[in-house]
Amino acid sequence: xxxxxxxxxxxxxxxxxxxxxxxxxxxxxxxxxxxxxxxxxxxxxxxxxxxxxxxxxxxxxxxxxxxxxxxxxxxxxxxxxxxxxxxxxxxxxxxxxxxxxxxxxxxxxxxxxxxxxxxxxxxxxxxxxxxxxxxxxxxxxxxxxxxxxxxxxxxxxxxxxxxxxxxxxxxxxxxxxxxxxxxxxxxxxxxxxxxxxxxxxxxxxxxxxxxxxxxxxxxxxxxxxxxxxxxxxxxxxxxxxxxxxxxxxxxxxxxxxxxxxxxxxxxxxxxxxxxxxxxxxxxxxxxxxxxxxxxxxxxxxxxxxxxxxxxxxxxxxxxxxxxxxxxxxxxxxxxxxxxxxxxxxxxxxxxxxxxxxxxxxxxxxxxxxxxxxxxxxxxxxxxxxxxxxxxxxxxxxxxxxxxxxxxxxxxxxxxxxxxxxxxxxxxxxxxxxxxxxxxxxxxxxxxxxxxxxxxxxxxxxxxxxxxxxxxxxxxxxxxxxxxxxxxxxxxxxxxxxxxxxxxxxxxxxxxxxxxxxxxxxxxxxxxxxxxxxxxxxxxxxxxxxxxxxxxxxxxxxxxxxxxxxxxxxxxxxxxxxxxxxxxxxxxxxxxxxxxxxxxxxxxxxxxxxxxxxxxxxxxxxxxxxxxxxxxxxxxxxxxxxxxxxxxxxxxxxxxxxxxxxxxxxxxxxxxxxxxxxxxxxxxxxxxxxxxxxxxxxxxxxxxxxxxxxxxxxxxxxxxxxxxxxxxxxxxxxxxxxxxxxxxxxxx
Amino acid sequence: xxxxxxxxxxxxxxxxxxxxxxxxxxxxxxxxxxxxxxxxxxxxxxxxxxxxxxxxxxxxxxxxxxxxxxxxxxxxxxxxxxxxxxxxxxxxxxxxxxxxxxxxxxxxxxxxxxxxxxxxxxxx
Numbered sequence: 103x104x105x106x107x108x109x110x111x112x113x114x115x116x117x118x119x120x121x122x123x124x125x126x127x128x129x130x131x132x133x134x135x136x137x138x139x140x141x142x143x144x145x146x147x148x149x150x151x152x153x154x155x156x157x158x159x160x161x162x163x164x165x166x167x168x169x170x171x172x173x174x175x176x177x178x179x180x181x182x183x184x185x186x187x188x189x190x191x192x193x194x195x196x197x198x199x200x201x202x203x204x205x206x207x208x209x210x211x212x213x214x215x216x217x218x219x220x221x222x223x224x225x226x227x228x229x230x231x232x233x234x235x236x237x238x239x240x241x242x243x244x245x246x247x248x249x250x251x252x253x254x255x256x257x258x259x260x261x262x263x264x265x266x267x268x269x270x271x272x273x274x275x276x277x278x279x280x281x282x283x284x285x286x287x288x289x290x291x292x293x294x295x296x297x298x299x300x301x302x303x304x305x306x307x308x309x310x311x312x313x314x315x316x317x318x319x320x321x322x323x324x325x326x327x328x329x330x331x332x333x334x335x336x337x338x339x340x341x342x343x344x345x346x347x348x349x350x351x352x353x354x355x356x357x358x359x360x361x362x363x364x365x366x367x368x369x370x371x372x373x374x375x376x377x378x379x380x381x382x383x384x385x386x387x388x389x390x391x392x393x394x395x396x397x398x399x400x401x402x403x404x405x406x407x408x409x410x411x412x413x414x415x416x417x418x419x420x421x422x423x424x425x426x427x428x429x430x431x432x433x434x435x436x437x438x439x440x441x442x443x444x445x446x447x448x449x450x451x452x453x454x455x456x457x458x459x460x461x462x463x464x465x466x467x468x469x470x471x472x473x474x475x476x477x478x479x480x481x482x483x484x485x486x487x488x489x490x491x492x493x494x495x496x497x498x499x500x501x502x503x504x505x506x507x508x509x510x511x512x513x514x515x516x517x518x519x520x521x522x523x524x525x526x527x528x529x530x531x532x533x534x535x536x537x538x539x540x541x542x543x544x545x546x547x548x549x550x551x552x553x554x555x556x557x558x559x560x561x562x563x564x565x566x567x568x569x570x571x572x573x574x575x576x577x578x579x580x581x582x583x584x585x586x587x588x589x590x591x592x593x594x595x596x597x598x599x600x601x602x603x604x605x606x607x608x609x610x611x612x613x614x615x616x617x618x619x620x621x622x623x624x625x626x627x628x629x630x631x632x633x634x635x636x637x638x639x640x641x642x643x644x645x646x647x648x649x650x651x652x653x654x655x656x657x658x659x660x661x662x663x664x665x666x667x668x669x670x671x672x673x674x675x676x677x678x679x680x681x682x683x684x685x686x687x688x689x690x691x692x693x694x695x696x697x698x699x700x701x702x703x704x705x706x707x708x709x710x711x712x713x714x715x716x717x718x719x720x721x722x723x724x725x726x727x728x729x730x731x732x733x734x735x736x737x738x739x740x741x742x743x744x745x746x747x748x749x750x751x752x753x754x755x756x757x758x759x760x761x762x763x764x765x766x767x768x769x770x771x772x773x774x775x776x777x778x779x780x781x782x783x784x785x786x787x788x789x790x791x792x793x794x795x796x797x798x799x800x801x802x803x804x805x806x807x808x809x810x811x812x813x814x815x816x817x818x819x820x821x822x823x824x825x826x827x828x829x830x831x832x833x834x835x836x837x838x839x840x841x842x843x844x845x846x847x848x849x
Numbered sequence: 850x851x852x853x854x855x856x857x858x859x860x861x862x863x864x865x866x867x868x869x870x871x872x873x874x875x876x877x878x879x880x881x882x883x884x885x886x887x888x889x890x891x892x893x894x895x896x897x898x899x900x901x902x903x904x905x906x907x908x909x910x911x912x913x914x915x916x917x918x919x920x921x922x923x924x925x926x927x928x929x930x931x932x933x934x935x936x937x938x939x940x941x942x943x944x945x946x947x948x949x950x951x952x953x954x955x956x957x958x959x960x961x962x963x964x965x966x967x968x969x970x971x972x973x
Binding site for chain 1: 853857859860863868869873874880883884885886887889890892896897900901902903904905906907908910911912913914915917921922924926927928930931932947955958959961962966967969971
């Protein structure tokens with residue numbers, strides 16, 4: 103349709119265009135470029151031909167044409183004993199088994215072990231969002247959900263890294279991932295974050311995401327306790343561009359395990375598209391190749407769900423659904439899922455929440471493979487989907503839904519103390535080895551900093567120097583343990599030594615292993631997910647539920663009573679029983695039972711006494727007289743106002759609840775009718791009450807003033823004040839006595 | 850460490866519970882006292898198998914072999930397996946070397962890599 107508005111959209115559309123969601127890119131689905139989420143017309147037909155125990159054809163490709171990814175999966179990845187049974191199952195049958203709580207997880211895992219990449223992708227593509235939630239609830243490996251944090255900063259400042267690592271550990275994250283803007287700084291970051299983590303809690307696993315060979319070296323020397331950045335890709339070309347092959351990655355997987363180091367691989371939709379190598383396949387099919395390969399290599403887990411390519415998936419239809427399907431696919435292959443949510447996939451708070459919510463509700467081995475526990479600008483992976491500014495939101499969401507997303511409230515005083523100790527510990531260790539000398543001011547700045555912008559510009563060369571020294575002098579984590587011990591940080595030395603001893607035991611090599619603060623290993627082996635419908639599976643313990651519920655912002659009636667009591671004053675005093683007035687210019691201000699007893703401040707923060715003075719001043723301007731009468735037999739504002747009007751000589755009354763809600767009433771009206779009403783107490787100012795006094799005076803004189811209007815607001819006033827209202831009403835109710843007579847008050 | 854099996858021994862044979870903070874401070878703890886043993890990796894492989902993941906078990910058995918070789922050698926084998934780092938002949942030699950060092954599973958992995966690399970143009 104064409105018309106006069108074709109050139110310039112109308113206001114409604116201009117307004118919509120300006121919303122943050124429209125900063126996001128949205129792509130037309132295009133299989134040629136791999137811009138397709140769940141199924142491409144070019145995805146192969148699932149199929150498997152086995153001869154004499156050897157795969158001779160898989161997903162339409164003959165063995166002599168296998169690329170290196172196919173070849174590795176065919177050689178190592180499939181359980182040929184169940185392959186015939188699994189491949190013969192209709193897609194919908196296997197999809198239903200994933201969702202049905204009556205089918206044990208082990209049965210789904212058994213069958214999926216015999217499915218080819220194309221088969222499993224087709225099955226996952228069938229699951230609708232709520233079914234993905236059910237499947238994830240059942241199929242995740244570990245019973246207890248957990249979460250991982252990013253801890254990085256722009257300066258690689260070791261004091262801030264340690265303070266932030268301790269903070270993240272205090273918030274409950276059981277894995278911390280750091281990385282570097284400057285590659286050479288990696289050893290310093292790994293040491294600083296490990297020390298900080300040990301200050302925050304025992305048993306926190308730490309990794310430093312860098313180039314594969316350096317990451318392995320950091321692991322071998324004990325500076326990190328797990329590895330994650332072992333990237334897999336769904337096409338051979340992109341895999342090789344990443345400077346690895348399935349065999350080099352498989353060897354790396356064994357190398358980490360040979361030193362007792364937990365490791366997971368990393369993949370996810372969009373990587374192949376971004377590198378122009380998707381080969382016209384759907385994102386889910388390519389990711390299915392990665393996950394099949396991960397299992398074939400013997401990795402215990404996979405970080406996927408888009409990761410760096412999450413925004414690419416998010417740009418196409420059903421892309422966010424595809425991201426979650428990837429995670430469920432990992433779980434169906436009996437692997438640990440570290441389920442993405444670690445890259446800001448939208449400028450819109452609504453979309454980024456929508457992207458995470460189903461996973462958060464279902465529970466994952468790690469809900470985020472990197473919750474940005476630091477400021478967005480300090481996140482050297484790029485902003486996460488969740489960042490420092492979202493920690494309280496996330497804690498509130500856990501409380502809202504009663505689910506365990508892996509986080510806990512940290513006491514503000516504890517955070518301060520932990521940050522101080524973490525920064526001091528790093529300072530001591532760096533001085534001990536002659537790596538760097540930090541001043542008291544630098545420590546104090548790091549402890550207080552909300553992010554690296556709060557620090558004085560440091561000396562970037564100093565960090566690089568420290569890192570080079572760590573690397574070249576052959577320091578190991580055992581040396582760091584000694585340094586901590588010698589400098590008075592014995593508990594932290596013990597904790598880091600324990601992390602080294604964990605490797606010797608090897609229990610963290612099992613699927614989905616984390617350590618509890620009392621150093622128990624929770625994994626597929628020790629804490630298997632046993633969900634089989636309502637009443638089964640993970641439920642937070644009463645202690646954990648209390649932790650989830652007790653966010654630091656919660657307030658009780660008693661808290662509010664104390665706040666109010668702090669404002670008590672003796673300006674409002676009883677002066678005997680109330681009487682009927684006769685002066686035709688008299689207006690009565692009726693107040694609620696708790697006014698001047700337990701409630702002293704309105705929801706807008708005005709002292710009740712000041713509100714009364716404004717009302718009186720307004721009446722005086724109009725030449726009216728006034729009395730204040732407290733009604734003790736009702737908390738209903740309409741009744742208070744009407745009762746006041748009936749006692750007033752003029753027949754006009756003002757009703758005021760101590761929380762600030764006010765109205766003008768007339769003696770001949772029904773209780774629920776009134777002349778003017780201020781219903782939104784939290785936004786009322788002194789001037790508003792003055793105006794109500796003036797208008798009441800004009801009504802008393804028989805005039806018809808223009809009604810005062812509630813001040814306008816578009817804020818979530820009710821969310822802000824409703825809990826207070828409940829408490830204030832309870833306090834009013836406690837002062838209410840049936841049949842009690844009204845009493846005069848003097849101000 | 851709570852919950853540690855008192856029978857658990859490090860690569861060196863030293864019981865893990867003997868690796869105390871005091872011992873570390875006195876310089877009486879060697880790298881091998883903090884290293885996982887092939888026997889422990891084998892035990893973990895058995896657990897993985899029991900929990901429905903024979904591939905993880907196979908990896909842990911390859912790891913049990915690698916536990917015996919040095920960090921430098923591990924890094925060297927990894928480098929050789931990256932794309933176009935080695936010729937087919939060099940990969941064959943590497944496999945022989947692994948075989949001789951008691952790493953037959955890893956040797957088999959390298960030979961398999963060699964064959965695929967040759968077919969897919971991933972040798973040097």
